[in-house]
Ligand SMILES: [Zn+2]
């Protein structure tokens with residue numbers, strides 16, 4: 027799971043009630059600190075991230091275990107019943123539930139084996155793409171339109187490759 | 190597909206104790222529901238995406254490719270008995286396919302528990318060779334198919350027990366002497382202690398048909414394929430040594446009892462008119478050990494391996510060309526064995542002399558951890 031601000035690994039998960047349901051954001055420790063998430067008094071950054079004024083500002087730190095996988099609809103309860111998952115994205119949704127068990131059944135929790143070459147390429151592409159989008163935002167913010175146009179074209183090209 | 194593959198009868202390899210080596214890799218398509226959760230239409234769509242790529246592999250030229258729904262129950266069962274598809278896949282129908290190469294050394298199951306289960310089998314202790322072939326196939330497929338993969342967790346699989354490498358390496362071992370000398374429990378315990386799984390071929394624990402045992406890695410995450418295979422190879426080589434030593438010790442301590450056992454097995458197989466699987470397997474097992482120890486002419490061990498394949502229920506029915514009740518099976522099984530035994534020379538009881546076992550050291554060390 028990636029930090030929504032900088033693409034580092036997200037370790038802090040924040041959910042809160044908003045109109046019509048729940049909103050969730052995932053941040054790395056660094057960004058969580060900067061956004062004031064770890065300081066219960068400050069919510070300014072959170073409000074921006076949520077795009078909406080929270081109905082009730084009650085930050086809750088939760089372990090990342092969703093009730094269901096948003097991608098395939100498989101539920102946590104299903105997993106507890108059958109011990110198998112619904113799709114590859116279930117690993118993100120139920121990671122908090124799965125991780126503690128992995129150490130018991132395997133010789134570690136970090137993959138040490140083969141890396142698919144095609145995947146390594148596309149992972150790198152996706153990372154590059156995220157970085158370019160960030161640059162584009164700052165270029166626009168700085169009104170450096172020449173750079174922004176170049177970046178926009180580059181992003182379009184990369185996006186075509188990724189998909 | 191009419192005849193068993195070379196690996197099934199151990200052609201041209203030393204497979205006296207390590208009968209076969211097998212590697213299996215699990216792979217899944219990114220973001221698509223795993224077969225157990227996918228709706229039928231999704232399963233079929235996933236199959237249609239993978240199957241042409243699998244069939245187009247160079248190694249699959251002139252291979253066998255069928256959707257499970259196209260196969261008769263008996264055909265499926267034959268494939269299971271040859272270890273080319275799993276029991277789990279045999280239970281599936283539409284949206285699940287099996288693609289097997291001409292030499293039956295490589296089989297790819299589409300939509301089993303995972304989207305793709307690729308496996309390769311070899312006679313003898315040849316895990317590395319099997320893995321090399323599979324890794325090549327895997328690399329060829331990943332050019333066209335985007336496999337679900339995560340930097341931390343490796344290849345993502347339907348069951349978390351297969352995460353990481355997605356690799357299960359296993360070997361089938363023939364351990365009659367360890368069973369007869371009652372050392373098998375100790376060996377299995379030692380193997381379990383270092384995190385490897387052992388089970389009897391058609392049963393649990395020490396209950397095993399034909400004294401055949403399968404040993405495999407349990408952990409798939411946290412170690413490379415190389416580390417997993419090396420450990421397994423080391424342990425298998427040690428078990429092989431223990432089995433060989435146990436055979437020599439029987440020969441040294443009780444030569445008459447040993448030849449009596451082998452001679453009886455030969456006699457019973459040659460003349461009995463009814464056999465259930467269990468009994469047949471136990472006699473063939475003794476014959477097989479006798480063959481490895483020089484009681485029979487060359488080629489006898491291969492004959493034993495092909496008998497073990499032929500007397501399984503689906504193979505029997507294929508042979509008879511009809512569905513058979515269990516009792517009819519027992520009769521046909523004995524018929525096949527009687528006719529096979531007629532082509533085998535009787536055991537040469539006198540060729541074993543003390544010279545052969547003279548200088549052998551027998552050690553009882555079962556501690557794998559210090560190796
Ligand atoms: Zn961050």
Ligand SMILES: [Zn+2]
Nearest residue numbers: 095098113116
């Ligand atoms: Zn899912």
